[in-house]
Amino acid sequence: MIRTTLEAILLLPLVTALSLGCNARSSQNASATPAPAPHPEDSSGSERGLPELSTYAHRLDDPSRDQWQRPEEVVALLGCRPGMTAVDLGAGTGYFLRYLSAAVGPQGRVLALELDAGTVHLLSDRIEVEGLPNVQPILVAPDDPALRAQSVDRILIANTWHHISGREAYAAKLLAALRPGGVLMIVDFRMDSPEGPPPNRRLTRDTVMGELGSVGFEVRVLEESLPYHYIVAGQAP
Numbered sequence: 001m002i003r004t005t006l007e008a009i010l011l012l013p014l015v016t017a018l019s020l021g022c023n024a025r026s027s028q029n030a031s032a033t034p035a036p037a038p039h040p041e042d043s044s045g046s047e048r049g050l051p052e053l054s055t056y057a058h059r060l061d062d063p064s065r066d067q068w069q070r071p072e073e074v075v076a077l078l079g080c081r082p083g084m085t086a087v088d089l090g091a092g093t094g095y096f097l098r099y100l101s102a103a104v105g106p107q108g109r110v111l112a113l114e115l116d117a118g119t120v121h122l123l124s125d126r127i128e129v130e131g132l133p134n135v136q137p138i139l140v141a142p143d144d145p146a147l148r149a150q151s152v153d154r155i156l157i158a159n160t161w162h163h164i165s166g167r168e169a170y171a172a173k174l175l176a177a178l179r180p181g182g183v184l185m186i187v188d189f190r191m192d193s194p195e196g197p198p199p200n201r202r203l204t205r206d207t208v209m210g211e212l213g214s215v216g217f218e219v220r221v222l223e224e225s226l227p228y229h230y231i232v233a234g235q236a237p
């Protein structure tokens with residue numbers, strides 16, 4: 001009963017947001033609305049150009065997303081092992097958390113970092129509903145992941161790197177937080193993807209590689225089967 005109630009609470013904002021379909025793909029398919037709806041990342045009212053999560057939360061948890069986001073493949077590529085500490089930076093609604101939680105196992109930990117206090121509450125609810133006791137939601141500042149030096153093994157940044165300002169300085173903080181040999185993985189939208197933010201908000205794969213390489217990561221592109229994303233991995237020396 002508690003579980004059902006929590007699920008209802010969790011789903012309510014997502015269902016409410018369903019009426020706000022707002023990316024390129026949904027605009028193309030909406031025959032009743034000839035003018036494209038604005039993408040949430042075009043919103044000038046949002047802080048630092050960052051859209052309110054409620055305007056696109058429904059898209060993050062749409063079951064059809066699994067077909068192109070392939071969360072099991074993404075988390076497998078991260079190479080977590082039982083007992084590791086993994087970070088989900090910009091965890092959003094927590095789409096990746098159950099996969100990360102399973103990958104590090106009961107002896108491991110997942111730190112779900114978010115800069116929005118309301119989203120952290122949403123994450124707490126989801127963690128309880130999904131029964132993920134090894135996952136901890138943490139509120140962070142936009143320019144600082146607040147991780148202790150050499151304290152984590154894996155960092156996943158999915159669909160979030162392009163939101164971050166001062167990325168090279170931020171990457172240096174992530175490098176410092178990783179244990180030797182630890183891995184940061186950035187999953188972001190290709191320039192020609194029909195899903196994702198407007199093209200002027202996207203980053204090329206080469207840009208991301210340059211940003212990570214400039215602060216000392218050993219950088220490589222991972223082979224994957226995702227239709228809309230590239231994946232760049234940076235390893236701590």
Ligand SMILES: C[S@@+](CC[C@H](N)C(=O)[O-])C[C@H]1O[C@@H](n2cnc3c(N)ncnc32)[C@H](O)[C@@H]1O
Pocket residue numbers: 050053060089090091092093094095096113114115116119140141142143144157158159160163164
């Ligand atoms: C597009 S969502 C992606 C959510 C999730 N990673 C996914 O793929 O489903 C981006 C999220 O990153 C968060 N975010 C953006 N910049 C951040 C930062 N500097 N630190 C922590 N979270 C951040 C936003 O609040 C938002 O929830």
